[in-house]
Amino acid sequence: MLTPKVIKRLLDTFAGLEPEGAAEARLRLSVLTGREGEVVGAVARGLSNAEIGRELAMGEGTVKAHVSRALAKLGLSNRVQMALLVRDAGKR
Template identity: 85%
Template sequence: MIRVLLVDDEALVRAGLRMILEPAEGIEVVAEASDGGAAITAAAKHRPDVVLMDVRMAGMDGLTALKELRRSADGPKVIMLTTFDLDDYVHTALRNGAAGFLLKDTSPRDLAGAVRTVAEGSAMLTPKVTKRLIDAFAGMASEGAGEARRRLSVLTDREGEVVRAVARGLSNAEIGRELAMSEGTVKAHVSRALAKLNLANRVQMALLVRDAGLT
């Protein structure tokens, strides 16, 4: 059973998240908190596997709480919730150890799926967030195209197709439809590519593709 802590300063938002997650198989909401400080206390008491937390809250904000929750290697995985206008916060959250970053309009199915993905040890980013991060970093210094292409050369042709689709911000389901493969097969290709490239998440993968000039 995946133990989840919900953190948001709006009671209605927490209630909505609870309604979505409680019926989901293998997920249990063990506690709620209304700000970052309360989240740290609740995490110490209830030992959740995953914390689903808003970025901006009255009192201690989510980014500050995230940094504290991730001080320990055995601390909970943290998924941050936000809206499109917070790209700077996305960057900071990833740097501070967030395992996932989702938009507040994420579907109930995808929300439960993200909790499971993060609990299993993988990173989870809404594809649209991935695309916006790439666009935001487009003007920043990057590694040379030749070196990026050398790194990508370890991939099979099929893995390369999947990785380039990830860089375009497509979800696993969208990639599957485009490349005529099952969603599970896409997920397997993404996992193998991340391992071969020694990358932590889809954003790093997409940035490498951009550096190689293959977007």
């Protein structure tokens, strides 16, 4: 058991810390344009290209182009890696 004083100290110490690698992940994502970032965020939420197109009011071909450009810019090979990078950055 921990005393309330010790619990408060632990919370104060660790509450403000961000996950390891979050800053690096955010830096990697910063190379994306605003629209690419929106598409990447939607991919990270598990949306399909068709769903992303409907949500962001763009054609499915345009979504595919944004996904492909984002993968290339980020040096990734698939959507799962993209979603993990967004998670690592602490973004939703």
